[in-house]
Amino acid sequence: MDMKKHLAFLLFSLNLLPVLAQVQLDPAMQDYLPANTSYNDQIPLPEDIIGFVPGKWHVSHDKLIEYMKALSVASDRIQIENRGKTYEDRGLYLLTISSPSNLRNLEEIRTNHLKNTTSDQIDNSTAPIVVYQGFSIHGNEPSGSNAALILAYHLAAAEGPEIESLLNNTVILLDPSLNPDGLQRFAGWVNQHKSDLVNPDNYDREYDEVWPGGRTNHYWFDMNRDWLPAQLPESQARIATFHKWLPNILTDHHEMGTNATFFFQPGIPSRTHPLTPKMNQELTRRIGEYHARAFDKIGSLYYTEESYDDFYYGKGSTFPDINGSVGILFEQASSRGHAQESENGILTFPFTIKNQFTAALSTLEAAQGMRAELLNYQKDFYTNARKEAGKDAYIFGDATDANRTKALADILSRHQIKLKPVNQDFTKNGKLFKKGYAFMVPKNQKNSRLLQAMFEKRTEFQDSLFYDISAWTLPLAFDMDFEEQGSLDLAGSMSDMEESPRVEKSDFAYLLRYNDYYAPAALYQILSEGIRAKVAMQPFGLSDRNYDYGTILIPVMNQEKNAEELEVFLKNLSKRFNINFEAAPTGLTSGIDLGSRQFRALELPKIAVLIGEGINPYDAGEIWHLMDQRYQIPITKIDLQDINRKDLNKYTTIVVPATAAQKMR
Numbered sequence: 001m002d003m004k005k006h007l008a009f010l011l012f013s014l015n016l017l018p019v020l021a022q023v024q025l026d027p028a029m030q031d032y033l034p035a036n037t038s039y040n041d042q043i044p045l046p047e048d049i050i051g052f053v054p055g056k057w058h059v060s061h062d063k064l065i066e067y068m069k070a071l072s073v074a075s076d077r078i079q080i081e082n083r084g085k086t087y088e089d090r091g092l093y094l095l096t097i098s099s100p101s102n103l104r105n106l107e108e109i110r111t112n113h114l115k116n117t118t119s120d121q122i123d124n125s126t127a128p129i130v131v132y133q134g135f136s137i138h139g140n141e142p143s144g145s146n147a148a149l150i151l152a153y154h155l156a157a158a159e160g161p162e163i164e165s166l167l168n169n170t171v172i173l174l175d176p177s178l179n180p181d182g183l184q185r186f187a188g189w190v191n192q193h194k195s196d197l198v199n200p201d202n203y204d205r206e207y208d209e210v211w212p213g214g215r216t217n218h219y220w221f222d223m224n225r226d227w228l229p230a231q232l233p234e235s236q237a238r239i240a241t242f243h244k245w246l247p248n249i250l251t252d253h254h255e256m257g258t259n260a261t262f263f264f265q266p267g268i269p270s271r272t273h274p275l276t277p278k279m280n281q282e283l284t285r286r287i288g289e290y291h292a293r294a295f296d297k298i299g300s301l302y303y304t305e306e307s308y309d310d311f312y313y314g315k316g317s318t319f320p321d322i323n324g325s326v327g328i329l330f331e332q333a334s335s336r337g338h339a340q341e342s343e344n345g346i347l348t349f350p351f352t353i354k355n356q357f358t359a360a361l362s363t364l365e366a367a368q369g370m371r372a373e374l375l376n377y378q379k380d381f382y383t384n385a386r387k388e389a390g391k392d393a394y395i396f397g398d399a400t401d402a403n404r405t406k407a408l409a410d411i412l413s414r415h416q417i418k419l420k421p422v423n424q425d426f427t428k429n430g431k432l433f434k435k436g437y438a439f440m441v442p443k444n445q446k447n448s449r450l451l452q453a454m455f456e457k458r459t460e461f462q463d464s465l466f467y468d469i470s471a472w473t474l475p476l477a478f479d480m481d482f483e484e485q486g487s488l489d490l491a492g493s494m495s496d497m498e499e500s501p502r503v504e505k506s507d508f509a510y511l512l513r514y515n516d517y518y519a520p521a522a523l524y525q526i527l528s529e530g531i532r533a534k535v536a537m538q539p540f541g542l543s544d545r546n547y548d549y550g551t552i553l554i555p556v557m558n559q560e561k562n563a564e565e566l567e568v569f570l571k572n573l574s575k576r577f578n579i580n581f582e583a584a585p586t587g588l589t590s591g592i593d594l595g596s597r598q599f600r601a602l603e604l605p606k607i608a609v610l611i612g613e614g615i616n617p618y619d620a621g622e623i624w625h626l627m628d629q630r631y632q633i634p635i636t637k638i639d640l641q642d643i644n645r646k647d648l649n650k651y652t653t654i655v656v657p658a659t660a661a662q663k664m665r
């Protein structure tokens with residue numbers, strides 16, 4: 001009789017547990033899982049749903065989600081929700097995993113958990129800890145998402161007092177794929193090149209993904225820089241989950257070069273952001289001791305306090321640190337396919353999955369072992385933030401660009417930072433803050449530290465080297481005026497913003513200022529409708545208003561639309577892009593008159609963007625996204641390698657993004 005059967009027999013004899021049918025595990029599956037654990041045979045194994053034991057193939061996002069849905073049906077420990085979709089319409093699924101009784105009282109647990117951040121009178125002696133485990137935000141770093149299959153199975157199916165204690169004490173937010181479109185793209189690449197005899201020769205095409213690779217999302221954004229700006233749908237879903245739950249630990253599972261081993265934080269101590277409390281790094285170090293013990297047990301090499309920093313709050317492992325949580329970065333050496341030769345011998349895909357699973361379990365063990373401490377750390381973080389928050393406010397705005405101003409306001413709102421429109425025009429230090437175009441952000445609010453991290457100008461650094469981003473003052477990134485203001489006297493209410501965009505009816509001509517973020521989008525719609533428009537090559541004045549270079553003139557006369565139709569069309573555009581059209585009742589101006597040759601006729605642009613090997617995909621993707629999603633201007637993407645086979649005379653404009661010095665990894 002083996003130990004497991006012996007134990008089951010013993011427990012049965014003592015009448016402590018009903019006898020459980022033993023699951024016959026495939027040896028490859030058994031190798032992932034902790035020894036001496038029995039599993040409930042009512043819970044489907046990954047291979048029952050996806051058709052293979054994880055690690056044999058790279059799981060596609062579709063199959064990953066199919067399995068997670070099956071688990072949520074079979075297990076009363078798992079709830080699943082879809083929080084939105086990617087640009088390719090893949091669901092942004094989140095699993096919430098806890099004991100069945102916790103799941104029945106989930107909303108009450110969440111509400112109590114959040115009180116930890118608004119009151120210092122909370123007793124955390126019995127409250128569950130909240131852990132957010134996120135996988136493979138870089139789609140071609142897939143061991144994380146593939147390990148999520150094993151982790152979810154283990155949490156759903158393991159039996160015995162150990163797992164029950166874990167689930168009673170923990171609410172796990174399992175985000176199986178932070179980048180569904182990238183994961184799908186990469187899985188397709190490596191699976192289509194896999195030989196039956198897995199070939200670890202790194203010259204094989206399997207290990208040499210074509211441009212742009214699976215790292216990024218649909219528009220080639222690195223989503224692990226978007227935790228602060230939160231511009232992409234994938235980011236917005238996870239940021240909403242973060243603020244909804246305020247987890248105590250957040251883990252971010254990545255991969256690095258093939259010759260490395262396994263990294264877990266803390267990173268390089270001198271490159272920790274000074275706004276991150278010292279205690280955060282101490283807790284990170286102590287959580288690391290759990291990882292070290294787990295890796296020692298499976299004989300896997302690892303390292304810490306090297307290579308990676310903890311500085312830019314727009315990364316998954318650092319963002320939590322300015323929100324009273326502890327963010328942990330994991331980096332596994334990548335097999336970038338099914339197996340590759342490396343300095344440490346042949347690195348197989350299953351080995352990388354096993355390491356990620358091991359780190360995920362040691363995280364949960366640490367969460368349990370340090371539960372009260374981490375909850376109290378979070379409480380202290382917000383208590384101290386309340387004490388130190390200033391009574392003054394930030395003011396920001398651009399008096400000529402309502403939509404850019406609103407874009408910054410939207411970022412703050414996504415992070416649950418409260419702000420108010422200003423209720424009158426005023427000037428500070430020579431900067432005009434205009435009603436309808438400016439906001440005031442009180443510093444005395446719950447997320448004051450996050451607000452400070454977004455708005456402060458930091459010019460001195462302990463270390464001169466960084467992993468990458470070292471400065472990100474958001475109003476400066478938006479090229480927007482901002483000031484600190486001593487009182488909240490000018491703070492208005494939302495109704496001060498709700499001056500809906502205007503079209504002043506005209507029988508002569510309309511003027512569109514070109515300062516607004518969405519002016520190019522509106523102009524493209526005007527030209528594509530066949531409406532004639534001209535651009536001012538010099539500034540001019542009309543009535544008591546001044547107009548700058550680039551102002552767009554739309555004459556009423558001799559258009560295909562009559563005056564009424566034109567007004568309706570512009571009203572719709574005004575609503576769609578939140579912009580104004582001003583009336584010009586006369587052609588006589590101070591400066592160039594409206595009939596002047598200094599108003600040049602515009603033609604509808606036809607735009608090509610160069611992409612492909614040799615071009616920086618981040619830069620190309622940003623241009624594609626801006627045109628396609630924001631401006632709604634069609635573009636043709638032309639591969640650099642094909643450029644001499646295409647007639648470029650078809651295009652009025654060719655955009656050449658930055659080139660890539662080397663292959664993007």
Ligand SMILES: [Zn+2]
Pocket residue numbers: 138141254255
């Ligand atoms: Zn990564």
